[in-house]
Amino acid sequence: xxxxxxxxQSGFCQWIRESESIFSYSGIxxxxxxxxxxxxxxxxxxxxxxxxxxxxLRLKGMEKxxxxxxxxxxxxxxxxxxxxxxxxxxxxxxxxxxxxxxFIALAIINLRMLKSHVFGDPSIDKIPASGKAKILAVTSLMxxxxxxxSGRLLAYVGPGxxxx
Amino acid sequence: MxxxxxxxxxxxxxxxxxxxxxxxxxxxLFAKSGELKRASFVIFFMTAALxxxxxxxxxxxxxxxxxxxGVSASLIAAHESAALVAxxxxxxxxxxxxxxxxxxxxxxxxxxWNVAVVLILAVVTFGLMARAANxxxxxxxxxxxxxxxxxxxxxxxxxxxxxxxSWGGFVENHSWVWPTAETLHFIGxxxxxxxxxxxxxxxxxxxxxxxxxxxxxQLLPLGMxxxxxxLATGMVFFVATPQQYTGFxxxxxxxxxxxxxxxxxYFMLLEEPWTVGEGxxxxxxxxxxxxxxIIIWIAVLFCGHMLPFYGNSF
Numbered sequence: 001x002x003x004x005x006x007x008x009q010s011g012f013c014q015w016i017r018e019s020e021s022i023f024s025y026s027g028i029x030x031x032x033x034x035x036x037x038x039x040x041x042x043x044x045x046x047x048x049x050x051x052x053x054x055x056x057l058r059l060k061g062m063e064k065x066x067x068x069x070x071x072x073x074x075x076x077x078x079x080x081x082x083x084x085x086x087x088x089x090x091x092x093x094x095x096x097x098x099x100x101x102x103f104i105a106l107a108i109i110n111l112r113m114l115k116s117h118v119f120g121d122p123s124i125d126k127i128p129a130s131g132k133a134k135i136l137a138v139t140s141l142m143x144x145x146x147x148x149x150s151g152r153l154l155a156y157v158g159p160g161x162x163x164x
Numbered sequence: 165m166x167x168x169x170x171x172x173x174x175x176x177x178x179x180x181x182x183x184x185x186x187x188x189x190x191x192x193l194f195a196k197s198g199e200l201k202r203a204s205f206v207i208f209f210m211t212a213a214l215x216x217x218x219x220x221x222x223x224x225x226x227x228x229x230x231x232x233x234g235v236s237a238s239l240i241a242a243h244e245s246a247a248l249v250a251x252x253x254x255x256x257x258x259x260x261x262x263x264x265x266x267x268x269x270x271x272x273x274x275x276x277w278n279v280a281v282v283l284i285l286a287v288v289t290f291g292l293m294a295r296a297a298n299x300x301x302x303x304x305x306x307x308x309x310x311x312x313x314x315x316x317x318x319x320x321x322x323x324x325x326x327x328x329x330s331w332g333g334f335v336e337n338h339s340w341v342w343p344t345a346e347t348l349h350f351i352g353x354x355x356x357x358x359x360x361x362x363x364x365x366x367x368x369x370x371x372x373x374x375x376x377x378x379x380x381x382q383l384l385p386l387g388m389x390x391x392x393x394x395l396a397t398g399m400v401f402f403v404a405t406p407q408q409y410t411g412f413x414x415x416x417x418x419x420x421x422x423x424x425x426x427x428x429x430y431f432m433l434l435e436e437p438w439t440v441g442e443g444x445x446x447x448x449x450x451x452x453x454x455x456x457x458i459i460i461w462i463a464v465l466f467c468g469h470m471l472p473f474y475g476n477s478f
Contacts, residue, residue, distance in 0.1 A: 033469055034465060037354050037465065040351075040354035041357035041358025041359070042361060042362065044355060045358040045386070053386060054379065054382035054383045057383065058379065065362060068370070144354075145351060148347060148351055151350075152346050152347045
Protein backbone atom coordinates (compact mmCIF):
# COMPACT_ATOMS: atom_id res chain seq x y z
CA UNK A 1 0.00 0.00 0.00
CA UNK A 2 2.84 2.35 0.92
CA UNK A 3 4.62 1.45 -2.30
CA UNK A 4 1.50 2.18 -4.33
CA UNK A 5 1.04 5.50 -2.57
CA UNK A 6 4.65 6.36 -3.33
CA UNK A 7 4.01 5.80 -7.04
CA UNK A 8 0.86 7.87 -6.98
CA GLN A 9 2.50 10.72 -5.11
CA SER A 10 5.68 10.77 -7.18
CA GLY A 11 6.63 14.03 -8.87
CA PHE A 12 5.88 12.61 -12.31
CA CYS A 13 2.38 11.52 -11.36
CA GLN A 14 1.70 14.79 -9.59
CA TRP A 15 2.74 16.65 -12.71
CA ILE A 16 0.41 14.56 -14.88
CA ARG A 17 -2.52 15.21 -12.57
CA GLU A 18 -1.94 18.89 -11.94
CA SER A 19 -0.28 20.38 -15.00
CA GLU A 20 -2.37 22.36 -17.46
CA SER A 21 -0.09 21.26 -20.28
CA ILE A 22 -1.58 19.36 -23.19
CA PHE A 23 1.18 16.80 -22.71
CA SER A 24 -0.06 15.86 -19.26
CA TYR A 25 -3.36 14.21 -18.35
CA SER A 26 -5.45 15.47 -21.27
CA GLY A 27 -2.85 14.50 -23.86
CA ILE A 28 -2.15 11.10 -22.33
CA UNK A 29 -5.85 10.30 -22.31
CA UNK A 30 -6.14 11.59 -25.89
CA UNK A 31 -3.43 9.20 -27.08
CA UNK A 32 -5.18 6.40 -25.19
CA UNK A 33 -8.42 7.12 -27.06
CA UNK A 34 -6.70 7.34 -30.44
CA UNK A 35 -4.87 4.08 -29.70
CA UNK A 36 -8.23 2.47 -28.92
CA UNK A 37 -9.52 3.59 -32.29
CA UNK A 38 -6.52 2.06 -34.03
CA UNK A 39 -6.59 -1.27 -32.18
CA UNK A 40 -10.32 -1.92 -32.04
CA UNK A 41 -10.94 -0.43 -35.48
CA UNK A 42 -8.43 -2.56 -37.35
CA UNK A 43 -9.30 -5.69 -35.38
CA UNK A 44 -13.02 -5.08 -35.98
CA UNK A 45 -12.49 -4.70 -39.73
CA UNK A 46 -10.62 -8.00 -39.83
CA UNK A 47 -13.33 -9.66 -37.72
CA UNK A 48 -16.16 -8.33 -39.88
CA UNK A 49 -14.36 -9.44 -43.04
CA UNK A 50 -14.09 -12.97 -41.59
CA UNK A 51 -17.81 -12.81 -40.87
CA UNK A 52 -18.50 -12.04 -44.52
CA UNK A 53 -18.62 -8.25 -44.92
CA UNK A 54 -16.72 -6.80 -47.88
CA UNK A 55 -16.17 -10.28 -49.35
CA UNK A 56 -13.96 -9.02 -52.19
CA LEU A 57 -11.33 -7.98 -49.66
CA ARG A 58 -8.42 -10.40 -49.49
CA LEU A 59 -7.90 -11.45 -45.87
CA LYS A 60 -4.21 -12.02 -46.48
CA GLY A 61 -3.92 -8.36 -47.43
CA MET A 62 -5.49 -7.26 -44.15
CA GLU A 63 -2.67 -8.99 -42.27
CA LYS A 64 -0.49 -6.07 -43.37
CA UNK A 65 -2.39 -3.79 -41.00
CA UNK A 66 -1.44 -5.75 -37.89
CA UNK A 67 1.75 -3.71 -37.29
CA UNK A 68 -0.44 -0.58 -37.15
CA UNK A 69 -2.68 -2.35 -34.66
CA UNK A 70 0.33 -3.23 -32.50
CA UNK A 71 1.56 0.36 -32.64
CA UNK A 72 -1.80 1.42 -31.20
CA UNK A 73 -1.62 -1.34 -28.64
CA UNK A 74 1.76 -0.28 -27.29
CA UNK A 75 0.74 3.41 -27.21
CA UNK A 76 -2.19 2.28 -25.08
CA UNK A 77 -0.08 0.05 -22.87
CA UNK A 78 2.25 2.95 -22.10
CA UNK A 79 -0.43 5.62 -21.70
CA UNK A 80 -2.53 3.12 -19.77
CA UNK A 81 0.33 2.51 -17.35
CA UNK A 82 0.57 6.26 -16.76
CA UNK A 83 -3.18 6.60 -16.27
CA UNK A 84 -3.04 3.72 -13.81
CA UNK A 85 -0.07 5.16 -11.92
CA UNK A 86 -1.65 8.52 -11.19
CA UNK A 87 -4.59 6.87 -9.40
CA UNK A 88 -3.21 3.43 -8.63
CA UNK A 89 -4.61 3.01 -5.12
CA UNK A 90 -8.20 3.56 -6.26
CA UNK A 91 -7.81 1.67 -9.51
CA UNK A 92 -6.46 -1.49 -7.88
CA UNK A 93 -9.41 -1.37 -5.47
CA UNK A 94 -11.84 -1.07 -8.40
CA UNK A 95 -13.32 -4.33 -9.68
CA UNK A 96 -14.17 -2.70 -13.00
CA UNK A 97 -10.45 -2.11 -13.65
CA UNK A 98 -9.75 -5.83 -13.43
CA UNK A 99 -12.72 -6.54 -15.69
CA UNK A 100 -11.24 -4.20 -18.30
CA UNK A 101 -7.79 -5.81 -18.06
CA UNK A 102 -9.37 -9.24 -18.39
CA PHE A 103 -11.27 -8.26 -21.54
CA ILE A 104 -8.10 -6.83 -23.09
CA ALA A 105 -6.09 -9.95 -22.24
CA LEU A 106 -8.80 -12.13 -23.77
CA ALA A 107 -8.99 -9.96 -26.86
CA ILE A 108 -5.23 -10.13 -27.41
CA ILE A 109 -5.11 -13.89 -26.89
CA ASN A 110 -8.03 -14.11 -29.30
CA LEU A 111 -6.10 -12.02 -31.83
CA ARG A 112 -3.08 -14.30 -31.63
CA MET A 113 -5.35 -17.30 -32.17
CA LEU A 114 -6.88 -15.56 -35.18
CA LYS A 115 -3.41 -14.83 -36.51
CA SER A 116 -2.32 -18.44 -36.47
CA HIS A 117 -5.66 -20.00 -37.43
CA VAL A 118 -6.69 -17.55 -40.15
CA PHE A 119 -3.60 -15.77 -41.43
CA GLY A 120 -1.45 -18.87 -40.93
CA ASP A 121 -3.83 -21.04 -42.93
CA PRO A 122 -2.40 -21.78 -46.39
CA SER A 123 -5.90 -22.04 -47.88
CA ILE A 124 -6.78 -18.48 -46.76
CA ASP A 125 -8.85 -16.61 -49.38
CA LYS A 126 -9.19 -19.86 -51.36
CA ILE A 127 -12.01 -21.35 -49.28
CA PRO A 128 -14.61 -19.59 -47.14
CA ALA A 129 -13.69 -18.84 -43.52
CA SER A 130 -14.03 -21.86 -41.23
CA GLY A 131 -16.57 -22.07 -38.42
CA LYS A 132 -13.76 -21.74 -35.90
CA ALA A 133 -12.54 -18.56 -37.59
CA LYS A 134 -16.02 -17.08 -37.45
CA ILE A 135 -16.38 -17.91 -33.78
CA LEU A 136 -13.02 -16.27 -33.08
CA ALA A 137 -14.19 -13.20 -35.00
CA VAL A 138 -17.38 -12.94 -32.93
CA THR A 139 -15.56 -13.38 -29.61
CA SER A 140 -12.99 -10.81 -30.70
CA LEU A 141 -15.71 -8.23 -31.25
CA MET A 142 -17.34 -9.14 -27.93
CA UNK A 143 -14.09 -8.84 -25.98
CA UNK A 144 -13.29 -5.44 -27.46
CA UNK A 145 -16.81 -4.16 -26.81
CA UNK A 146 -16.38 -5.43 -23.25
CA UNK A 147 -13.05 -3.60 -22.93
CA UNK A 148 -14.52 -0.34 -24.23
CA UNK A 149 -17.57 -0.58 -21.98
CA SER A 150 -15.67 -1.42 -18.81
CA GLY A 151 -13.10 1.24 -19.68
CA ARG A 152 -15.77 3.92 -20.08
CA LEU A 153 -17.44 2.82 -16.87
CA LEU A 154 -14.21 3.44 -14.94
CA ALA A 155 -15.35 7.04 -14.79
CA TYR A 156 -18.62 6.02 -13.20
CA VAL A 157 -18.06 3.05 -10.87
CA GLY A 158 -15.70 2.16 -8.09
CA PRO A 159 -13.53 4.24 -5.74
CA GLY A 160 -12.31 7.58 -6.99
CA UNK A 161 -14.62 7.57 -10.00
CA UNK A 162 -16.87 10.35 -8.81
CA UNK A 163 -19.74 7.94 -8.30
CA UNK A 164 -21.79 8.70 -5.22
CA MET B 165 -19.84 37.99 -37.19
CA UNK B 166 -21.52 36.82 -34.01
CA UNK B 167 -23.34 33.64 -33.02
CA UNK B 168 -26.84 34.62 -34.23
CA UNK B 169 -25.33 35.84 -37.49
CA UNK B 170 -23.55 32.54 -38.02
CA UNK B 171 -26.77 30.64 -37.32
CA UNK B 172 -28.68 32.77 -39.84
CA UNK B 173 -25.97 32.24 -42.46
CA UNK B 174 -25.93 28.48 -41.97
CA UNK B 175 -29.74 28.34 -42.09
CA UNK B 176 -29.56 28.75 -45.86
CA UNK B 177 -28.13 25.26 -46.38
CA UNK B 178 -31.04 23.16 -45.07
CA UNK B 179 -33.59 25.48 -46.66
CA UNK B 180 -32.36 27.00 -49.91
CA UNK B 181 -29.61 24.42 -50.49
CA UNK B 182 -31.89 21.49 -49.84
CA UNK B 183 -34.59 22.96 -52.09
CA UNK B 184 -32.12 23.16 -54.95
CA UNK B 185 -31.27 19.52 -54.35
CA UNK B 186 -34.92 18.55 -54.30
CA UNK B 187 -35.65 20.53 -57.45
CA UNK B 188 -32.75 18.88 -59.25
CA UNK B 189 -33.91 15.47 -58.01
CA UNK B 190 -37.41 16.01 -59.43
CA UNK B 191 -35.88 17.05 -62.75
CA UNK B 192 -33.71 13.93 -62.63
CA LEU B 193 -36.77 11.74 -62.10
CA PHE B 194 -38.67 13.43 -64.89
CA ALA B 195 -35.73 13.20 -67.29
CA LYS B 196 -34.85 9.68 -66.11
CA SER B 197 -31.24 10.79 -65.74
CA GLY B 198 -28.89 8.74 -63.60
CA GLU B 199 -26.23 11.45 -63.58
CA LEU B 200 -28.68 14.10 -62.36
CA LYS B 201 -29.90 11.74 -59.66
CA ARG B 202 -26.31 11.33 -58.59
CA ALA B 203 -25.78 15.10 -58.52
CA SER B 204 -28.89 15.65 -56.42
CA PHE B 205 -27.77 12.92 -54.00
CA VAL B 206 -24.46 14.75 -53.60
CA ILE B 207 -26.40 17.93 -52.76
CA PHE B 208 -28.60 16.06 -50.27
CA PHE B 209 -25.59 14.44 -48.62
CA MET B 210 -23.55 17.64 -48.31
CA THR B 211 -26.60 19.59 -47.14
CA ALA B 212 -27.19 16.99 -44.43
CA ALA B 213 -23.57 17.29 -43.30
CA LEU B 214 -23.74 21.10 -43.27
CA UNK B 215 -27.05 21.01 -41.41
CA UNK B 216 -25.22 19.50 -38.46
CA UNK B 217 -23.33 22.78 -38.12
CA UNK B 218 -26.59 24.69 -38.60
CA UNK B 219 -28.33 22.81 -35.82
CA UNK B 220 -25.55 23.13 -33.26
CA UNK B 221 -25.03 26.83 -34.02
CA UNK B 222 -28.59 27.38 -32.81
CA UNK B 223 -27.42 26.76 -29.27
CA UNK B 224 -24.79 29.51 -29.48
CA UNK B 225 -27.38 31.82 -31.05
CA UNK B 226 -29.79 31.11 -28.21
CA UNK B 227 -27.11 31.88 -25.61
CA UNK B 228 -26.49 35.24 -27.25
CA UNK B 229 -30.15 36.14 -27.72
CA UNK B 230 -32.03 34.74 -24.77
CA UNK B 231 -31.99 37.94 -22.71
CA UNK B 232 -32.67 40.29 -25.59
CA UNK B 233 -35.92 42.29 -25.40
CA GLY B 234 -38.72 40.95 -27.54
CA VAL B 235 -37.23 37.46 -27.78
CA SER B 236 -39.64 34.78 -26.62
CA ALA B 237 -38.09 31.79 -24.84
CA SER B 238 -41.09 29.61 -25.66
CA LEU B 239 -40.78 30.42 -29.38
CA ILE B 240 -37.10 29.47 -29.24
CA ALA B 241 -38.04 26.19 -27.57
CA ALA B 242 -40.71 25.56 -30.22
CA HIS B 243 -38.20 26.33 -32.97
CA GLU B 244 -35.64 24.01 -31.37
CA SER B 245 -38.13 21.14 -31.23
CA ALA B 246 -39.30 21.65 -34.79
CA ALA B 247 -35.68 21.84 -35.94
CA LEU B 248 -34.84 18.60 -34.12
CA VAL B 249 -37.51 16.62 -35.97
CA ALA B 250 -36.55 18.21 -39.29
CA UNK B 251 -32.89 17.49 -38.55
CA UNK B 252 -33.57 13.79 -37.96
CA UNK B 253 -35.31 13.46 -41.33
CA UNK B 254 -32.58 15.49 -43.02
CA UNK B 255 -29.93 13.10 -41.75
CA UNK B 256 -31.99 10.11 -42.89
CA UNK B 257 -32.25 11.71 -46.36
CA UNK B 258 -28.50 12.29 -46.35
CA UNK B 259 -27.79 8.70 -45.32
CA UNK B 260 -29.91 7.12 -48.06
CA UNK B 261 -28.50 9.57 -50.60
CA UNK B 262 -25.01 8.48 -49.56
CA UNK B 263 -26.07 4.86 -49.92
CA UNK B 264 -27.41 5.58 -53.41
CA UNK B 265 -24.10 7.18 -54.35
CA UNK B 266 -22.24 4.15 -52.99
CA UNK B 267 -24.41 1.70 -54.91
CA UNK B 268 -24.21 3.79 -58.11
CA UNK B 269 -20.41 3.46 -58.22
CA UNK B 270 -20.69 -0.32 -58.24
CA UNK B 271 -23.65 -1.00 -60.54
CA UNK B 272 -23.89 2.27 -62.53
CA UNK B 273 -27.45 2.97 -61.48
CA UNK B 274 -29.45 3.89 -58.41
CA UNK B 275 -31.90 1.10 -57.44
CA UNK B 276 -35.58 2.00 -57.58
CA TRP B 277 -36.14 1.32 -53.90
CA ASN B 278 -33.39 3.80 -53.06
CA VAL B 279 -34.91 6.46 -55.32
CA ALA B 280 -38.30 5.97 -53.69
CA VAL B 281 -36.94 6.16 -50.15
CA VAL B 282 -34.93 9.30 -50.87
CA LEU B 283 -37.91 10.93 -52.60
CA ILE B 284 -40.25 10.32 -49.68
CA LEU B 285 -37.68 11.38 -47.08
CA ALA B 286 -36.70 14.48 -49.07
CA VAL B 287 -40.27 15.68 -49.45
CA VAL B 288 -41.00 15.15 -45.75
CA THR B 289 -37.73 16.86 -44.83
CA PHE B 290 -38.59 19.81 -47.03
CA GLY B 291 -41.92 20.27 -45.26
CA LEU B 292 -40.44 19.88 -41.79
CA MET B 293 -37.57 22.27 -42.54
CA ALA B 294 -39.99 24.86 -43.89
CA ARG B 295 -42.01 24.56 -40.68
CA ALA B 296 -38.91 24.83 -38.47
CA ALA B 297 -37.63 27.79 -40.46
CA ASN B 298 -41.00 29.51 -40.22
CA UNK B 299 -41.15 29.18 -36.45
CA UNK B 300 -37.54 30.34 -36.27
CA UNK B 301 -38.38 33.39 -38.32
CA UNK B 302 -41.11 34.33 -35.88
CA UNK B 303 -38.56 34.63 -33.07
CA UNK B 304 -37.40 38.06 -34.15
CA UNK B 305 -38.98 39.07 -37.45
CA UNK B 306 -41.86 41.25 -36.29
CA UNK B 307 -42.91 41.89 -39.86
CA UNK B 308 -43.87 38.23 -40.36
CA UNK B 309 -45.10 37.45 -36.86
CA UNK B 310 -48.66 36.19 -36.98
CA UNK B 311 -49.09 36.96 -33.28
CA UNK B 312 -49.35 33.27 -32.58
CA UNK B 313 -52.52 32.70 -34.58
CA UNK B 314 -50.80 29.93 -36.52
CA UNK B 315 -52.16 26.78 -34.84
CA UNK B 316 -49.02 24.71 -35.40
CA UNK B 317 -46.84 27.35 -33.79
CA UNK B 318 -49.39 27.87 -31.05
CA UNK B 319 -49.42 24.16 -30.23
CA UNK B 320 -45.66 24.01 -30.00
CA UNK B 321 -45.44 27.15 -27.92
CA UNK B 322 -48.05 25.87 -25.50
CA UNK B 323 -46.53 22.39 -25.27
CA UNK B 324 -45.93 21.51 -21.64
CA UNK B 325 -42.64 19.95 -22.47
CA UNK B 326 -41.26 20.87 -25.88
CA UNK B 327 -39.66 17.84 -27.50
CA UNK B 328 -36.02 18.89 -27.14
CA UNK B 329 -36.45 19.97 -23.51
CA SER B 330 -38.30 16.79 -22.57
CA TRP B 331 -35.41 14.78 -23.97
CA GLY B 332 -33.08 16.66 -21.64
CA GLY B 333 -35.35 15.79 -18.72
CA PHE B 334 -35.33 12.11 -19.65
CA VAL B 335 -31.55 11.95 -19.80
CA GLU B 336 -31.27 13.76 -16.47
CA ASN B 337 -33.66 11.37 -14.75
CA HIS B 338 -32.19 8.16 -16.11
CA SER B 339 -28.55 7.89 -15.15
CA TRP B 340 -27.85 4.95 -17.47
CA VAL B 341 -28.39 6.99 -20.64
CA TRP B 342 -25.24 9.09 -20.63
CA PRO B 343 -22.64 6.33 -20.01
CA THR B 344 -24.44 4.07 -22.50
CA ALA B 345 -24.36 6.77 -25.15
CA GLU B 346 -20.69 7.46 -24.42
CA THR B 347 -19.79 3.78 -24.75
CA LEU B 348 -21.66 3.53 -28.06
CA HIS B 349 -19.92 6.74 -29.19
CA PHE B 350 -16.55 5.05 -28.60
CA ILE B 351 -17.62 1.88 -30.38
CA GLY B 352 -18.85 3.95 -33.32
CA UNK B 353 -15.62 5.93 -33.53
CA UNK B 354 -13.59 2.72 -33.44
CA UNK B 355 -15.63 1.36 -36.34
CA UNK B 356 -15.13 4.58 -38.29
CA UNK B 357 -11.39 4.67 -37.52
CA UNK B 358 -11.03 1.05 -38.60
CA UNK B 359 -12.48 1.71 -42.04
CA UNK B 360 -10.70 5.07 -42.44
CA UNK B 361 -7.35 3.48 -41.52
CA UNK B 362 -7.84 0.41 -43.71
CA UNK B 363 -8.85 2.35 -46.83
CA UNK B 364 -6.49 5.31 -46.40
CA UNK B 365 -3.39 3.41 -45.26
CA UNK B 366 -3.82 1.15 -48.31
CA UNK B 367 -3.90 4.27 -50.50
CA UNK B 368 -0.67 5.27 -48.76
CA UNK B 369 0.87 1.88 -49.64
CA UNK B 370 0.27 -0.60 -46.81
CA UNK B 371 -0.93 -3.95 -48.16
CA UNK B 372 -0.51 -2.65 -51.72
CA UNK B 373 0.10 -5.99 -53.40
CA UNK B 374 -2.94 -7.76 -52.05
CA UNK B 375 -5.60 -5.07 -51.76
CA UNK B 376 -7.47 -3.22 -54.49
CA UNK B 377 -9.52 -0.07 -53.97
CA UNK B 378 -12.56 -1.79 -55.48
CA UNK B 379 -12.43 -4.42 -52.74
CA UNK B 380 -11.87 -1.83 -49.97
CA UNK B 381 -14.82 0.16 -51.32
CA GLN B 382 -17.07 -2.55 -49.89
CA LEU B 383 -15.99 -1.49 -46.39
CA LEU B 384 -17.33 2.07 -46.69
CA PRO B 385 -20.88 1.31 -45.45
CA LEU B 386 -19.36 -0.09 -42.24
CA GLY B 387 -17.55 3.19 -41.74
CA MET B 388 -20.79 5.07 -42.40
CA UNK B 389 -22.51 2.83 -39.84
CA UNK B 390 -19.88 3.86 -37.28
CA UNK B 391 -20.47 7.50 -38.15
CA UNK B 392 -24.25 7.12 -37.93
CA UNK B 393 -23.98 5.63 -34.43
CA UNK B 394 -21.88 8.62 -33.45
CA LEU B 395 -24.25 11.12 -35.01
CA ALA B 396 -27.15 9.56 -33.08
CA THR B 397 -25.28 9.36 -29.76
CA GLY B 398 -23.90 12.83 -30.38
CA MET B 399 -27.45 14.07 -30.68
CA VAL B 400 -28.25 12.39 -27.35
CA PHE B 401 -25.51 14.47 -25.71
CA PHE B 402 -26.28 17.68 -27.54
CA VAL B 403 -30.06 17.71 -27.16
CA ALA B 404 -29.81 16.80 -23.47
CA THR B 405 -27.35 19.54 -22.55
CA PRO B 406 -26.84 21.96 -25.45
CA GLN B 407 -25.26 24.57 -23.21
CA GLN B 408 -22.22 22.32 -22.82
CA TYR B 409 -21.54 22.40 -26.53
CA THR B 410 -21.39 26.11 -27.19
CA GLY B 411 -18.16 27.82 -28.14
CA PHE B 412 -15.51 27.37 -30.78
CA UNK B 413 -14.06 23.92 -30.03
CA UNK B 414 -17.28 21.95 -30.51
CA UNK B 415 -18.21 23.97 -33.60
CA UNK B 416 -14.78 23.20 -35.05
CA UNK B 417 -15.49 19.51 -34.49
CA UNK B 418 -18.71 19.79 -36.52
CA UNK B 419 -16.96 21.72 -39.30
CA UNK B 420 -14.30 19.00 -39.47
CA UNK B 421 -17.09 16.43 -39.90
CA UNK B 422 -18.23 18.39 -42.97
CA UNK B 423 -14.66 18.30 -44.32
CA UNK B 424 -14.66 14.54 -43.66
CA UNK B 425 -17.87 14.26 -45.69
CA UNK B 426 -16.24 16.02 -48.66
CA UNK B 427 -13.23 13.73 -48.27
CA UNK B 428 -15.29 10.55 -48.54
CA UNK B 429 -16.99 11.92 -51.66
CA TYR B 430 -13.59 12.07 -53.34
CA PHE B 431 -13.33 8.31 -53.01
CA MET B 432 -16.92 7.74 -54.07
CA LEU B 433 -17.21 10.00 -57.10
CA LEU B 434 -13.81 10.27 -58.78
CA GLU B 435 -12.33 7.80 -61.26
CA GLU B 436 -8.71 7.82 -60.07
CA PRO B 437 -9.08 5.84 -56.81
CA TRP B 438 -11.10 3.25 -58.72
CA THR B 439 -8.09 2.51 -60.91
CA VAL B 440 -5.94 1.52 -57.93
CA GLY B 441 -5.81 -2.26 -58.27
CA GLU B 442 -3.72 -4.88 -56.54
CA GLY B 443 -0.06 -3.93 -56.80
CA UNK B 444 -0.88 -0.41 -58.00
CA UNK B 445 0.30 2.81 -56.44
CA UNK B 446 -2.28 5.53 -55.89
CA UNK B 447 -1.64 8.96 -57.42
CA UNK B 448 -0.12 11.75 -55.33
CA UNK B 449 -3.49 13.49 -55.13
CA UNK B 450 -5.20 10.36 -53.85
CA UNK B 451 -2.43 9.81 -51.32
CA UNK B 452 -2.80 13.38 -50.07
CA UNK B 453 -6.57 13.01 -49.76
CA UNK B 454 -6.09 9.68 -47.96
CA UNK B 455 -3.56 11.13 -45.51
CA UNK B 456 -5.82 14.11 -44.87
CA UNK B 457 -8.70 11.76 -44.03
CA ILE B 458 -6.69 10.21 -41.22
CA ILE B 459 -5.72 13.66 -39.95
CA ILE B 460 -9.31 14.96 -40.20
CA TRP B 461 -10.85 12.17 -38.17
CA ILE B 462 -8.09 12.26 -35.54
CA ALA B 463 -8.74 16.02 -35.33
CA VAL B 464 -12.47 15.34 -34.84
CA LEU B 465 -11.56 12.99 -32.00
CA PHE B 466 -9.19 15.61 -30.58
CA CYS B 467 -11.89 18.27 -30.49
CA GLY B 468 -14.39 15.93 -28.87
CA HIS B 469 -11.91 14.63 -26.34
CA MET B 470 -10.69 18.08 -25.35
CA LEU B 471 -14.18 19.47 -24.69
CA PRO B 472 -13.92 18.99 -20.92
CA PHE B 473 -10.47 20.62 -20.92
CA TYR B 474 -10.75 23.47 -23.43
CA GLY B 475 -14.44 23.72 -24.17
CA ASN B 476 -17.51 24.52 -22.13
CA SER B 477 -18.27 20.95 -21.04
CA PHE B 478 -18.71 19.69 -17.50
